[in-house]
Amino acid sequence: MKGILHKLLVVFVGVSFLSSTQAQDRKLKSAQSQYDKYEYIDAQETYLKVVKKGYKSADLYKNLGNSYYFNSQFEEASKWYEELVKNYPNEVEPEYYFRYAQTLKSVGRYDDADVYMKKFAESSSDDQRAQLFQDEPNYLKRIDFQSGRFEIENSSINSSFTDFGSAFFGRFIVFSSSRDTLLFKKSVHQWNEEPFLDLYRAEYNPTNGELSEIEKFDSKLNTKFHESTPIFSKDGNTVYFTRNNYDGRRYGNDKKGTNRLKIYRSYKNTQGGWTTPQNLSINSDEYSTAHPALSIDEKTLYFSSDMPGGEGQSDIYQVAINADGSLGEPKNLGNRINTEGKETFPFISSNNDLYFASDGHIGLGGLDVYVTRLNPQTDEEKLVVNIGKPVNGPDDDFAFIVDDESKRGYFSSNRDGGRGKDDIYSFLQLEDLKSFCEITIAGIVKDKDTQELLPGAKVSIYDSSNNLLESFIVGDDAAYSHVVKCSSKYFVRAEKEEYTTIEKLVETPGKTETLDVPLLLEKKVKTANVGDDLAKVLSLNPIYFDFDQYYIRADAAVELAKVIEVMNQYPDMKIDVRSHTDSHGDDAYNMWLSDQRAKSTVKYMVSKGISADRLTSKGYGETQLVNDCGNDSNCTKAEYQLSRRSEFIIVK
Helix, strand or coil, X not given: CCCHHHHHCHHHHCCCCCCCCCCCCCCCCCCCCHHHEEXXXXXXXXXXXXXXXXXCCHHHHHHHHHHHHCCCCHHHHHHHXXXXXXXXXXXXXXXXXXXXXXXXXXXXXXXXXXXXXXXXXXXXXXXXXXXXXXXXXXXCCCCCCCCXXXXXXXXXXXXXXXXXXXXXXXXXXXXXXXXXXXCCCCCECXXXXXXXXXXXXXXXXCXXXXXXXXXXXXXXXXXXXXXXXXXXXCCCCEEEEEEECXXXXXXCCCCCCCCCEEEEEXXXXXXXXXXXXXXXXXXCCCCCEEEEEXXXXXXXXXXXXXXXXXXXXXXXXXXXXXXXXXXXCCEECCCCCCCCCEEEEEEECCCCEEEEEECCCCCCCCCEEEEEECCCCCCHHHCCEECCCCCCCCCCEEEEEEECCCCEEEEEECCCCCCCCCEEEEEEECCCCCCCCEEEXXXXXXXXXXXXXXXXXXXXXXXXXXXXXXXXXXXXXXXXXXXXXXXXXXXEEEECCCECCEEEEEECCCCCEEEECCEEECECEEEEECCCEHHHHCCCCCCCCCCCCCCCCHHHHHHHHHHHHHHHHCCCXXXXXXXXXXXXXXXXHHHXXXXXXXXXXXXXXXXXXCCHHHEEEEXXXXXXXXXXXXXXXXXXXXXXXXXXXXXXXXCC
């Protein structure tokens, strides 16, 4: 089947295909003049030096502990977590009890680890890791809930050629095949000397699904070109099927000379044969329509098409079948079903479930079979669910049909181990679709300072017991995505050479949705230019002053110690200290207060050894607000807070 259909629209006939994406060229920013740069500011080394000089804070210990923990240097991490829990017991979030316990285990201190796991369990009783610790079960990785529901078998009707696309037709199964035997007139196309697809039928045993007594279908439907994927009305008197753009006399092409696919309709005549197939109004010489399916009441036709205006390469559409047989206007099923990829081979079961094949939804590779409720009433029914193994695998799996009463059906696949290029597989459905909630954690990895994408970064997903679920390297779009359970906790870790590793705790909700979890990495080695704010370069915490005061608080001293350490590393650096207020209070008073705070900051830094001729200061009051929260505004506390800031501008 590597002939005409393969050249036209390969997804519509289920053959193997290769997809390619265009790699995006990314411009590299030229390096700025070394004259204005201060390089190699290593945050971790700075923090260590600050700590060695006697400065302490819970934030410092957390950051230091995490910097080692994320790099699996658990013995070093344990030291800093121990300082945290001993010196700042009231500032320890439960997560740090867990991490400390993990590092204690790494050095053989199991009894101590149990102590802190108990603290963790007491403060996080609803945390799954706490429950696992209390119950002592083995924590298993998330499995695919839908897998294992089908028992499959390669059908005996398959040939060494292409066989696919079956349909129920009374006591028969009708399918497409390119087989060519001595029983039938040999018909081949000139490109590769393989037979064209024709429609065949085989007797169907609903008890065991076995097929037998194969013969060609009606000659009115079969032509010297391709026919495939039929669907029959319940009374067996109407058939819709896919064919090349050929009406028995004219072989039609689009403007570029390509022969497209069309859906034809035929009726059973009084002699038991079939009428000449009709070209439907939804067809066009300029795009393909294929793989028809009928609604339960047979008043709606579903099909796949690459017509203009769709979501992706091929979409699933519906169109009304009027009482006189005419068709309405096609309607795209929308982005709940259709993606930018390929959605094709629809089938409507008697339970009103829509089965279809897609390479756009998350799957195991190639085309996978999915199912969703056709007219959903709940959020769960809106889910598009991969039906799992063994129906789906790494190859193309498609053309799924099922009899909901007998639980038997067929699908097609080009998987290894078949008899031909595509084979038809029979199956017995052992259990119904499992009800579940599904969360997608997704995001983009970026440089925190420049907001540039970071392709090549490694993203790892861990469960609440720190078991690795998946690890992958992001591509040019720097995007990642992973499906996890609802009402659970996970850790998303991002790492890249020359960047500091970060980890985020993600608590999933109890209903299906996609969580946006962006990952912003900071460079270990940072660059600062003249005019830059060192507070932003060092990611300082806000430097607060007590109300109406300008003395240096203990928490502010920790942040200032980081600035002082950098200035010690670069003795030629000069800083302009700038203090700002929000719009509350008298304008003149705010100017005076901010100036006093800037001078107080300089005085403190001089007392710690920084030469006064390297520091200047100025208060700006409320003259440089970062937002529109000026006098007589009605902003929130958080919005006002944005303007209350200290800046350390590099002037040399």
